[in-house]
Amino acid sequence: MELFLANKSENAIPAKAPESEKLTINLGFVDLGQIELLVQEGFYSNRSDFIRTAIRNQIERHADTVRQIVLRKSVDLGLRHITREELMTAQAAGQMLDIRVLGLAVLAPDVTADLARATISALSVLGTLQASAEVKAALADRIT
Incomplete structure (x- = not known):
């Protein structure tokens, strides 16, 4: 049922x-x-x-176990909003981001597929990822 x-x-x-x-x-x-x-x-x-x-x-x-894992794995807990400005700053600094979220990850609507691909090396979401179809497609090989 x-x-x-x-x-x-x-x-x-x-x-x-x-x-x-x-x-x-x-x-x-x-x-x-x-x-x-x-x-x-x-x-x-x-x-x-x-x-x-x-x-x-x-x-x-299991709250204590979850807290320990979140700390050990450097996971953002709750809502993680990824903005165009954050990605532009990372790109200007020559950095690639490894983003880990337990909850909801939202890539801002103005984040382009090219910008996401150029700045996000890995994206792990235990929960829900909200992004445009183009951004999700561009990051498909980096999303776990």
Whole structure:
């Protein structure tokens, strides 16, 4: 059985960062039935509420591990907005950027494919990457 969670994001670059990402999961009938029972009994307002709560509990359970990994790997946590100015500065300094994000990475709409290719050596996003189709294509071999 498939279960859909709330979706407030789109593929296009939004004027404002999205608040959530849509996920699809498959659940066994017994698990789904137990969730339905807890919702019916008022423990959760709906299926999505139950699943978000379960996910938050697991993230909280592993919070120290996540913090250690973020520090060790020099990962930006949360929203990372990559601007044309930042890339132009790196280009002027002859630097290539290795960008690592856990959350949402947004390349500004005015970043061209050529500029991105000339300044970004690697782009690793654990979460969501928002960029124009041209920029994504230009960085395809550098995105992990």
